[in-house]
Amino acid sequence: MILSPCLALAGEPVALFNGNDLSGWTAVLADENAKAEDVWSVHDGVLHCKGQPVGYIKTEKEYSNYELSLQWRFPQGSQGGNSGVLVHTSEPGAIGIWPKSIEVQLHRGDAGDFWVIGTDLNVKNEEERKMGRRHLNLTDDSENPIGEWNTMVIVCQKDRITVTVNGDLVNEASDCSVTAGAISLQSEGAPIEFREIVLTPLDE
Structure with missing residues (x-):
């Protein structure tokens, strides 16, 4: 059973995307004249993002201590491109349009990179892996x-x-300077699709 966010209990999965519309999400776009529906749409249980204008959608609720599972793909016939999942999202405009957060990269070929946006974290072998x-x-x-x-x-x-990506461990971070906030998905220049966005609260 998948619960609604307001009924979340530790160990019980919560559907953040209902497969029908953007209920529970708010759009933030670099073009103030653009509307959410200009960028984001839902068809057949799939969340479609055009990639332009750039910006993001974020959950209206904030979360900490959880497992987030989602599926994504770049449409067949495309060249792939850029996007990301932002965890622990808080203040807007930390770097350009992007809010204070930790980005888990979805850029084609680089899925699982961390990008810090007004935040900080540590990874092993930083002398080789931090750029x-x-x-x-x-x-x-x-x-x-x-x-x-x-x-x-x-x-x-x-x-x-x-x-993890497709079952492979792709990155680990410790000493994150932020530990709670909204969850966001980026519109960052390329068409991308999402589905089955599910959060499972964990014991603290």
């Missing part, structure tokens, strides 16, 4: 071909984050 705001993932060969669905699981437990 400014970017913290390289552990593997770049875990993604499926364009047009096929991928599954990402992000576990946020206190000040730690673990990310």
Whole structure:
């Protein structure tokens, strides 16, 4: 059984995307004249993002200590591109349009990189894997071909984050400077699709 966010209990999955519309989500776009429906739409249980204008949708609720599972793909015939899942989203405009958060990268070929946006974290072997705001993932060969669905699981437990892609461990972070906030999905220049966005609360 998947519960609604207002009934969330530890261990009980919560559907953040209902498969029908953007209930529970708010859009923030760089073009103030644009509307959410100009970028985001829902068809046949799939959340479609055009990628332009850039911005993001965020959950109206905030979360901490959870497992987030979602599926994403770049449409068949596309070249892939950029997007990301932002966890622990808070103040808007930390860097350009992007809010204070920790980005789990969905850029084609780089899924699982961490990008810090007004935040900080540590990864192992930082001297090799930290490049400014970017913290390289552990593997770049875990993604499926364009047009096929991928599954990402992000576990946020206190000040730690673990990310798997299609069952492979792709990144781990510790000492995260933020541990709670909304969850956001980026519109970042390329068409991308999402489905089955489910959060499972964890014991603190």
